[in-house]
Amino acid sequence: IILKGGHYLDKIDKAGTASLMANLMTQGTKNKTPLELEEAIDNLGASINVFAGADGISISTNTLERNYDAVLALVEEILLEPRWDEEEFALAKTAIQNGLMRQKANPNSLASQAFNKLIYGDGHILSIDRQGTVESVSSITIDDLKDYYNSNISPSVAFFTVAGQINQQKVMASLSKLAEKWTEKEVVFPEYSLPEQPSESxxxxxxxxxxxxxxxxxxxxxxxxxxxxxxxxxxxxxxxxxxxxxxxxxxxxxxxxxxxxxxxxxxxxxxxxxxxxxxxxxxxxxxxxxxxxxxxxxxxxxxxxxxxxxxxxxxxxxxxxxxxxxxxxxxxxxxxxxxxxxxxxxxxxxxxxxxxxxxxxxxxxxxxxxxxxxxxxxxxxxxxxxxxxxxxxxxxxxxxxx
CATH class of the missing domain: 3.30.830.10 (Metalloenzyme, LuxS/M16 peptidase-like)
Structure with a gap:
C-alpha cells in the first residue's frame, strides 16, 4: 500500500513526524503488543515493513500466496488500529535522535544537508532530511504523530500494488473489505515556492x-x-x-x-x-x-x-x-x-x-x-x-x- 505524501506533508517545525510515525506503526496494534505482532508475522513466514520517504509512505509485505489473506488482515490492523505505544515511541524517538547526532559528524550527510538547503531554501520541507533534525525530532510528541495520521492517512491518497501468483478477483475482493472500514478524508498538500536558482556558480x-x-x-x-x-x-x-x-x-x-x-x-x-x-x-x-x-x-x-x-x-x-x-x-x-x-x-x-x-x-x-x-x-x-x-x-x- 502506497500513501502519497510522506515527509512532504510534515510541518517544517515538526520535520521527521512521518518517519517517526512509520517506525511506530509496526510496534504493535490496538489489540497486539509489539511482541505479539512480531510473532503473528513470523508465524506466517512473512515480512511487513512501513517506511516514510520524501514523497510517500509504503506498507510493504512479502508472503506466500496461501497466507495472503492472513497477512493482509495484519496489514489492515497495522493501518487502521495503531497502538500509539508511549514506551515504543520514546525508544524510536531516541534512536532517530542518536542517528541524527551521528550524521553531524558524517561528511556525506553534511554535504547532502547543505546541498538540499541551498537547492530548496530554508522554507521548503525538502531542504530538511526526511528524518528531521535533532531539534525538530526533540519537539515531536506522540500527539503530533496522531495528528499526522488523522490528517494524512487516507484512501484518497493511497493505491495498492501486488505482484505474484495470485488472481485479480481475489485481490479485489480482499480490498473491498478494507475499503469498507477505511474512512476517506481530504489530504491537503502544501505548496512551496522554490528559491531563485543561481545565476553563476x-x-x-x-x-x-x-x-x-x-x-x-x-x-x-x-x-x-x-x-x-x-x-x-x-x-x-x-x-x-x-x-x-x-x-x-x-x-x-x-x-x-x-x-x-x-x-x-x-x-x-x-x-x-x-x-x-x-x-x-x-x-x-x-x-x-x-x-x-x-x-x-x-x-x-x-x-x-x-x-x-x-x-x-x-x-x-x-x-x-x-x-x-x-x-x-x-x-x-x-x-x-x-x-x-x-x-x-x-x-x-x-x-x-x-x-x-x-x-x-x-x-x-x-x-x-x-x-x-x-x-x-x-x-x-x-x-x-x-x-x-x-x-x-x-x-x-x-x-x-x-
Whole structure:
C-alpha cells in the first residue's frame, strides 16, 4: 500500500513526524503488543515493513500466496488500529535522535544537508532530511504523530500494488473489505515556492578539520518525475555520469585514481528534484577533482559521440530485460505507475524513446539541463589545506558554510 505524501506533508517545525510515525506503526496494534505482532508475522513466514520517504509512505509485505489473506488482515490492523505505544515511541524517538547526532559528524550527510538547503531554501520541507533534525525530532510528541495520521492517512491518497501468483478477483475482493472500514478524508498538500536558482556558480565549503577526504556535491534544481523531459534527461546523463563507464567515473576513478566512484544523476518525484554530480576524493585531489567535474560537464555536449549514444542505447535496452525479473522489481514498476500516473505500457514507451533518440537530441538536452556555470558546488573537507586552493576554480572566494 502506497500513501502519497510522506515527509512532504510534515510541518517544517515538526520535520521527521512521518518517519517517526512509520517506525511506530509496526510496534504493535490496538489489540497486539509489539511482541505479539512480531510473532503473528513470523508465524506466517512473512515480512511487513512501513517506511516514510520524501514523497510517500509504503506498507510493504512479502508472503506466500496461501497466507495472503492472513497477512493482509495484519496489514489492515497495522493501518487502521495503531497502538500509539508511549514506551515504543520514546525508544524510536531516541534512536532517530542518536542517528541524527551521528550524521553531524558524517561528511556525506553534511554535504547532502547543505546541498538540499541551498537547492530548496530554508522554507521548503525538502531542504530538511526526511528524518528531521535533532531539534525538530526533540519537539515531536506522540500527539503530533496522531495528528499526522488523522490528517494524512487516507484512501484518497493511497493505491495498492501486488505482484505474484495470485488472481485479480481475489485481490479485489480482499480490498473491498478494507475499503469498507477505511474512512476517506481530504489530504491537503502544501505548496512551496522554490528559491531563485543561481545565476553563476559558487563554492560552499564545510570545514571538517584534518579530513583526509573531501566530499564533493555539485548541482542545481532538476525536474519533476512527471516532466515530459525527465526520462530522456536520465538517458542523456547515462554516459556523462550515470554508469560505471561514464566519463565522470572513468576519469576520476580509472584514470586518476582519486576515488572509488563518481557519478551524476537526475532525481525527481511529483515535485522538482535535483541534478547532482558527486564523489568522495582524497583531500589532496580536491581542487583537481572539482575542475574535472566542471570541465566534463562543460564539454559533454561537444564530445559525446554516436558511439557513446550506441553504448547508452545498448546498455539501457539490455538492462531493461533484467530489471523486471523479480517480484520486487515488478512491484516497483507498479509503484511508479501509481505514484506518477504512468500508463501501463510506459516501459515500452521509454524503450522506444531510447531507440529513437538522436545524437542531436541528446546534445540539445545536455545544453538545456547541464549548466556547470550556474550550479552550487558543495565541498566538505579540511579548510586549512583546501579552502584557499579552491579559489583557483574561478568562482571567486569560496563561502565557508555553517
Amino acid at each position: 559558487k563554492i560552499y565549503f564545510i570545514d571538517v578539520p584534518g579530513a583526509k577526504q573531501s566530499v564533493i556535491s555539485i548541482g542545481n534544481l532538476g525536474l519533476a518525475r512527471t516532466d515530459p523531459d525527465y526520462y530522456l534527461t536520465t538517458v542523456m546523463n547515462y554516459k556523462l555520469g550515470g554508469s560505471f563507464n561514464s566519463f565522470i567515473n572513468t576519469v576520476l576513478r580509472e584514470e586518476k585514481g582519486f576515488t572509488y566512484g563518481a557519478r551524476s544523476s537526475f532525481n525527481g518525484s511529483f515535485v522538482p528534484g535535483t541534478f547532482i554530480a558527486s564523489s568522495s576524493v582524497r583531500s589532496t585531489a580536491t581542487l583537481e577533482s572539482v575542475e574535472i567535474f566542471k570541465n566534463l560537464m562543460e564539454t559533454y555536449k561537444d564530445v559525446v559521440s554516436d558511439e557513446d549514444l550506441r553504448f547508452t542505447k545498448d546498455a539501457l535496452i539490455k538492462s531493461n530485460a533484467r530489471n523486471f525479473e523479480t517480484l520486487w522489481a515488478l512491484n516497483g514498476m507498479l509503484r511508479d505507475m501509481g505514484t506518477y500516473n504512468l500508463p501501463a505500457d510506459y516501459i515500452r514507451n521509454e524503450e522506444n524513446a531510447v531507440k529513437n533518440l538522436t545524437l542531436e537530441q541528446l546534445k540539445e538536452l545536455a545544453v538545456k539541463y547541464i549548466h556547470p556555470d550556474k550550479m552550487y558546488y558543495v565541498v566538505v573537507g579540511d579548510a586549512e589545506t583546501q579552502l584557499k586552493e579552491l579559489e583557483k576554480v574561478g568562482f571567486g572566494k569560496p563561502v565557508l558554510y555553517q
